[in-house]
């Protein structure tokens with residue numbers, strides 16, 4: 172996949188989060204007041220239409236049944252993991268392949284955490300411009316770290332960005348591994364390196380499973396939207 176197409180995958184995930192904002196309040200898995208600004212004017216305008224949202228979700232379901240629900244359930248699950256970590260005093264958050272992730276700008280408790288947003292440089296430039304538009308300025312606690320996982324050494328890149336490997340951190344690696352070359356994934360085994368070599372103190376936060384979001388089946392999420 173080309174760099175541009177890989178970047179577009181971030182748009183797809185963010186569009187799911189935007190669509191979720193139109194769910195009834197009692198059914199919505201999370202509140203994201205920033206995502207509309209990040210996806211840009213055209214998608215934001217299109218998604219205001221219930222008909223367009225139905226078309227978008229149907230299209231996703233046609234590609235892979237349960238895709239929409241999978242995206243929003245994983246967002247909520249990871250939100251809970253991050254908040255569990257920050258609630259336990261962890262003050263570093265690393266978003267690997269952050270895309271249009273809005274957690275640093277919407278989750279309570281993340282304001283005091285040093286956040287490392289890692290992604291391809293072109294995507295980061297676009298994201299920062301849109302964030303400046305909606306937030307006026309970028310928060311001091313967020314560091315944008317350009318990277319190409321297929322080429323760069325993660326340890327070196329993070330050290331340069333000021334990551335403190337002597338302190339625990341929450342790492343989020345959401346919807347990214349499928350875009351890294353197989354050779355790279357097998358060669359570097361980034362996951363293993365994170366846990367055992369580079370950062371032996373990486374803390375994987377246990378989360379309490381919350382019944383409602385977890386038991387809501389992925390396809391039912393999509394059906395709920397399609398029915399309205």
Ligand SMILES: C[S@@+](CC[C@H](N)C(=O)[O-])C[C@H]1O[C@@H](n2cnc3c(N)ncnc32)[C@H](O)[C@@H]1O
Pocket residue numbers: 177178180181184185267268269270271272289290291294318319320321344345346347350351
């Ligand atoms: C499907 S998006 C997921 C984005 C975000 N984590 C989310 O869940 O919304 C995949 C992300 O991985 C990034 N990515 C893919 N290959 C990459 C690479 N070789 N180096 C750095 N980032 C990469 C893309 O730019 C994109 O933002």
